[in-house]
Amino acid sequence: MTEPVIQVEHGAVGYDGRPVLRDVSLTVTAGEVVAVLGANGSGKSTLIRAVLGLVPLTAGSVTLFGRPQRRFRQWERIGYVPQRLGAGGGVPATVREVVASGRLARRGILRPPGAADRAAVDTALRAVGLADRAGDPVATLSGGQQQRTLIARALAGQPELLVLDEPTAGVDATSQDAFAGALRDFVAGGGTVLLVAHELGPLRPLISRAVVVHAGGICHDGPVPDPAGHHAEPGHDHVHPHCPDEPVGLWSN
């Protein structure tokens, strides 16, 4: 059996002494597309940031590709797209430049880009439907297109694992569809995905498993739960699965 891509065992995380996650265990194997769901502030981002070592565990362990996270060095195997474009959104970089920066971990900062780097950037731009905007400053793009640029940057590094924090939040329908297509191609090529989502929308058919974070733990790990309550009404696109022991109102926005 191949080793898990991600293994969190009894992980705990807190901020300033305040616990956010307690005793969380999660295994993601190659080829899975795992959605992390849960209410606002439940700790979804904290979970994926802990997986990547961006916040420290106060207990438990994380293993990446079979190696303890603290000894893991092959970060080029992982592409990460954070929730928001950080400060720097006003930088006059072009779409191509931002996407090309996703090659740095692979080629090293001192070596000029070669044909393989350029080909990977072109492929990533096409995958997210932004090839025709390659020369445009990122700042002139819509929010959804900027988000797609970041996804292309992660794809350009040719990772084996993509970790995405709310990739479709506040993103227009065209960008959501383009992203779903890029993700489908990535998975068809053998990639593994861990993503935080609020609304699955066009991603829903791609998700192989859902984990729901609630009250510091994982209260569901299995098929994408059906929307319940008013979320099941026509026209309501939210997928807020309900844990068995919790009132419906908790999931309301």
Ligand SMILES: Nc1ncnc2c1ncn2[C@@H]1O[C@H](COP(=O)(O)OP(=O)(O)OP(=O)(O)O)[C@@H](O)[C@H]1O
């Ligand atoms: N850097 C930080 N310092 C202190 N508290 C934090 C920090 N980051 C998150 N928190 C707190 O930890 C809790 C979990 O936050 P987290 O961002 O992981 O939740 P989330 O489920 O991703 O939320 P959302 O759906 O709103 O993005 C929240 O109460 C949040 O305020």
